[in-house]
Amino acid sequence: MLTSYALAEGRLVVRDGILPTADLARAVWIDLLNPTAEEERAVQAALRLEIPTREEMEEIESSSRLYREDETLFLTANFLHGVEGGEYGSTPITFVLASQALVTVRHQTPKAFAVFALRCQKSPGLLASPDAVMLHLFEQIVDRLADILERIGANMDRASAAAFRSAKAKVKADKRDADLRGALITLGEVGEVTTRASETLLGLSRILTFVGAEKATAVRKENQPLIKTLVRDVRSLVDHAGVLNSKANFLLDAVLGIINVEQTNIIKTFTVASVALMPPTLIASIYGMNFSHMPELNSAWGYPAALLLMILSAAAPILYFKRKGWL
Numbered sequence: 001m002l003t004s005y006a007l008a009e010g011r012l013v014v015r016d017g018i019l020p021t022a023d024l025a026r027a028v029w030i031d032l033l034n035p036t037a038e039e040e041r042a043v044q045a046a047l048r049l050e051i052p053t054r055e056e057m058e059e060i061e062s063s064s065r066l067y068r069e070d071e072t073l074f075l076t077a078n079f080l081h082g083v084e085g086g087e088y089g090s091t092p093i094t095f096v097l098a099s100q101a102l103v104t105v106r107h108q109t110p111k112a113f114a115v116f117a118l119r120c121q122k123s124p125g126l127l128a129s130p131d132a133v134m135l136h137l138f139e140q141i142v143d144r145l146a147d148i149l150e151r152i153g154a155n156m157d158r159a160s161a162a163a164f165r166s167a168k169a170k171v172k173a174d175k176r177d178a179d180l181r182g183a184l185i186t187l188g189e190v191g192e193v194t195t196r197a198s199e200t201l202l203g204l205s206r207i208l209t210f211v212g213a214e215k216a217t218a219v220r221k222e223n224q225p226l227i228k229t230l231v232r233d234v235r236s237l238v239d240h241a242g243v244l245n246s247k248a249n250f251l252l253d254a255v256l257g258i259i260n261v262e263q264t265n266i267i268k269t270f271t272v273a274s275v276a277l278m279p280p281t282l283i284a285s286i287y288g289m290n291f292s293h294m295p296e297l298n299s300a301w302g303y304p305a306a307l308l309l310m311i312l313s314a315a316a317p318i319l320y321f322k323r324k325g326w327l
Contacts, residue, residue: 001032002030003033004027006027029102031106033109043103047100057076065077071098073096073214073218075096077203078093079141080193094106095134104137110144111144112137116136141200145200145201149244152193152194156187156251180255184252190248191245194245194248197237198238198245201237201241202238272317282313283306
């Protein structure tokens, strides 16, 4: 899908599909989502540059992701997507910054792109130049990541508080197990999101460093302060993601400790029951033997005496465990 954004007399013009070469050449931002071969050829003909393939976008070497050809910058990084649907993932997105237009090549749709497109309709000034589009888009991505980290941090606090509250209070086992299970799921999500968010922030940091080194020719003077602001925001989010990840690991250890304590109590109950039943089982086994000479079998007091002996032999271990503080 090809979407072009252009300014005409101060107003935003958004058009979908392949356009004539002259119209595409006037666009400030060209967004390619899962582009077809025809769409790639149309953009290449209009801007006279090569669009990287998906295989080239997925290269992990820095030299393959950040490079310059003549006056055009090719910038690729992995970006977090799918947070709303719960199916987290990272997708490579390439920003081709040319003097006449910005081209974005992607195969997924992070929400920041949709939000930024709506912002452009309200504020066409964001599309004043290709470098302004790219930097404002980065700004939207950073804002989106900040919202995501803030939300998962709040979710983690609520889940951990519910788990600890259930562990301290005398609640039903089903309720306690549900709270502990919910806390484990939430902590797993926090780890997944913070890891992928950190990957996105690392990619942005590399891009901004590369653009900063090329800013004299790639970024207009009025937009250069945005680079410093973005670098500062990215660093603060990296620190915040690290704190969330550390906190999630600590809470994960605590929740697993609570689960281990619960399991230990259950195993201790079964152990005490097994030990308490061993002496009565031994007595019952003895009197279940088929020997001819067992005086108690012919006595009126034999049966009650055997029952009393089994009860006493079962009570003795329980009293011993309580005295030792094991129960």
